[in-house]
Amino acid sequence: MKSVSCSTCLLKSKAAENLEDAELNILGQSCVEVVFQKGETIFKQSALSSNIIYLQSGMVKLIMAGPQRTQILRIKKAPCYLGLPTTMGDKVNHYSAVAVEPTTACFIDIVAFKQLLRLNTDFSNEITIELCKNELEQFHRCVKLVQSHVFGRMAGNLLYFANEIYRSDEYDLPLSRNELADLAYTSRETVSRLLSDLAKEQVIKIQGKHIQIINKTMLQKISEKG
């Protein structure tokens, strides 16, 4: 197993910034770095999980097989931790993580991770904060998904990519139309229609996966009124 030097890592998490040298050694000795290509699965629903994953770079989708179909729970961009709920909460994963672009991930042994949580309270605090923020975001997303119509859901996701993921009103979607449908809980066909309607109304401009938001105020209105 290739040992990783976490102390010199330039892509350290905010939480790991709090670790002492000795603690970083513990981390380095129970941590491996893996590169994933687009479409590769990082961990799978129903499989046993004994690792916490830290995303150094790249982007993933968290997906869960539901009773009807597969749902994208959310898109996560590095840097961030993955699998805290699914590894700490149960023996097996309750959802899968799949890379949607080339991604580098550190696999951290759960025993070492728990040890660090005990040793360093600042580290634990940061982890707790990240988990709490995630929960809040998920609650909002849940309510939005359930209570708004397709236009609102779609607009919300387009804004999410612009504001949270790319921090730009112009970006290349890493997802196919089908995946957008899984994200907004709609059909592939509806996604196509919505996007071309929005383009017709001059709210956005689309060229394949390239999205440009032209009328953001309008898009926000659509997202809110849903």
Add this chain to the structure above:
DNA sequence: GCATTAACCACAG
């Protein structure tokens, strides 16, 4: 009833 919404099916590029 009638209109609207959005899913499902089919088919073409």
Add this chain to the structure above:
DNA sequence: CTGTGGTTAATGC
């Protein structure tokens, strides 16, 4: 993998 058109079931006015 996408975009479009037709059909259809559910819901609202």
